Amino acid sequence: QADVFTFDPGFTSTASCESAITFIDGDKGELLHRGYPIDQLAAKSHYLEVCYLLLYGELPTAQQLEDFTNRVTNHTMLHEQMTHFFRGFRRDAHPMAIVCGVVGAMSAFYHDSTDVNDPWQREVASIRMIAKLPTITAWAYKYSVGQPFVYPDNTLDYASNFLRMCFAVPAEEYVVDPILARAMDRIFTLHADHEQNASTSTVRLAGSSGANPFACIAAGVACLWGPAHGGANEAALNMLREVGSVDRIPEFIARAKDKDDPFRLMGFGHRVYKNFDPRAKVMKESADEVLALLGVENNPTLQVAKELEKIALEDPYFVDRKLYPNVDFYSGIILDAMGFPTSMFTPIFALSRTVGWISQWKEMIADEKQKIGRPRQLYTGATHRDYINVENR
Numbered sequence: 001q002a003d004v005f006t007f008d009p010g011f012t013s014t015a016s017c018e019s020a021i022t023f024i025d026g027d028k029g030e031l032l033h034r035g036y037p038i039d040q041l042a043a044k045s046h047y048l049e050v051c052y053l054l055l056y057g058e059l060p061t062a063q064q065l066e067d068f069t070n071r072v073t074n075h076t077m078l079h080e081q082m083t084h085f086f087r088g089f090r091r092d093a094h095p096m097a098i099v100c101g102v103v104g105a106m107s108a109f110y111h112d113s114t115d116v117n118d119p120w121q122r123e124v125a126s127i128r129m130i131a132k133l134p135t136i137t138a139w140a141y142k143y144s145v146g147q148p149f150v151y152p153d154n155t156l157d158y159a160s161n162f163l164r165m166c167f168a169v170p171a172e173e174y175v176v177d178p179i180l181a182r183a184m185d186r187i188f189t190l191h192a193d194h195e196q197n198a199s200t201s202t203v204r205l206a207g208s209s210g211a212n213p214f215a216c217i218a219a220g221v222a223c224l225w226g227p228a229h230g231g232a233n234e235a236a237l238n239m240l241r242e243v244g245s246v247d248r249i250p251e252f253i254a255r256a257k258d259k260d261d262p263f264r265l266m267g268f269g270h271r272v273y274k275n276f277d278p279r280a281k282v283m284k285e286s287a288d289e290v291l292a293l294l295g296v297e298n299n300p301t302l303q304v305a306k307e308l309e310k311i312a313l314e315d316p317y318f319v320d321r322k323l324y325p326n327v328d329f330y331s332g333i334i335l336d337a338m339g340f341p342t343s344m345f346t347p348i349f350a351l352s353r354t355v356g357w358i359s360q361w362k363e364m365i366a367d368e369k370q371k372i373g374r375p376r377q378l379y380t381g382a383t384h385r386d387y388i389n390v391e392n393r
């Protein structure tokens with residue numbers, strides 16, 4: 001049984017909630033899921049096992065993992081009528097728009113798992129979303145490139161199934177590259193949960209009203225889309241491509257420091273980490289490994305990223321502000337090398353984070369003490385005054 005934190009009674013907090021799922025020490029650059037360090041989970045575990053850990057609090061036995069994997073695998077298909085949702089979008093719709101819409105629409109198809117007061121329905125909704133997000137995300141990609149949907153193949157593991165649904169075409173045989181499958185699974189794991197970030201807080205706030213679980217996760221998808229949050233992985237790769245070569249890095253460093261320039265180094269900085277984001281370390285190692293195995297280790301974007309990181313970490317502006325690479329700085333380089341367009345980076349983040357959102361939502365809903373979220377404000381507007389008729393204004 002894990003040792004449990006006991007807070008000092010004098011602990012004063014601006015915390016929005018209590019949670020036992022993920023712990024971050026921003027100064028030390030530490031991230032624990034149910035007590036287990038992220039670097040150990042990324043190296044030794046895999047995404048569905050981490051899903052089990054986040055959902056139920058303990059690492060599963062072999063039998064528990066097999067049962068959980070089978071339950072998820074048996075829910076990978078979407079209701080066939082949901083294909084019409086995809087076709088209702090313009091071809092050039094951002095895949096995040098499609099994912100956000102289709103996830104919310106799940107509440108119109110899976111009525112038997114929308115009652116938040118029924119623990120069994122909460123459980124079914126959770127499994128359905130973990131199982132179906134890869135299908136929804138892959139089909140959003142297929143729709144954007146004008147290719148037919150590829151249905152799940154339940155003989156494959158979670159990451160391989162997703163890759164096949166993204167990259168297989170009916171006209172050719174597709175064999176999943178185990179290197180890519182391992183890299184994909186590691187990216188899922190590194191993004192699984194992250195305490196009370198903006199999108200998780202959005203899911204909790206939506207859930208506090210009693211909204212159905214699919215609507216709550218759709219709200220999380222919407223919040224994650226922003227470039228200051230999950231959209232940063234797409235923005236970071238676009239930035240690295242714009243830099244283009246090592247000799248242009250000083251120009252962008254200068255822009256990032258210029259208060260009159262809205263430009264920021266995308267994939268740098270964090271609300272909590274004032275040290276290295278531990279996920280960025282693993283992602284950087286994974287980028288080296290995957291690109292070398294794919295024979296693209298001299299990828300100019302990776303070289304620019306490494307040199308930019310080196311220069312920034314020696315620059316007083318970034319050092320004084322404790323700005324380090326975050327999870328989004330290297331992830332796009334790997335996803336790009338795997339063949340994904342930048343528009344798919346944030347949907348893959350959303351797919352990965354679904355289990356974190358659901359785990360936190362379930363934890364909140366199960367807490368009988370929880371009430372509807374109702375943040376207050378510091379009012380800075382006009383004081384009381386009487387109405388003036390238009391002729392007197």
Ligand code: SDX
Pocket residue numbers: 193194196197198227228229230232256257263264265266267268269270271272321323326327328
């Ligand atoms: C994620 O919360 C989570 O856990 C999120 C996440 C998760 O897993 O859910 O970790 C995922 O969202 C990671 C962050 C992805 N976003 C980006 O990479 C976008 C680029 N980064 C920034 O926009 C910024 O760093 C934020 C939004 C992440 C944090 O913004 P803050 O809170 O304003 O940063 P700060 O308070 O630490 O800033 C301190 C100073 C400020 O300058 P001064 O006013 O002191 O002069 O640092 C500056 C900022 O202007 N600064 C940057 C910068 N980030 C902060 N300057 C240049 N480039 C940057 N990236």
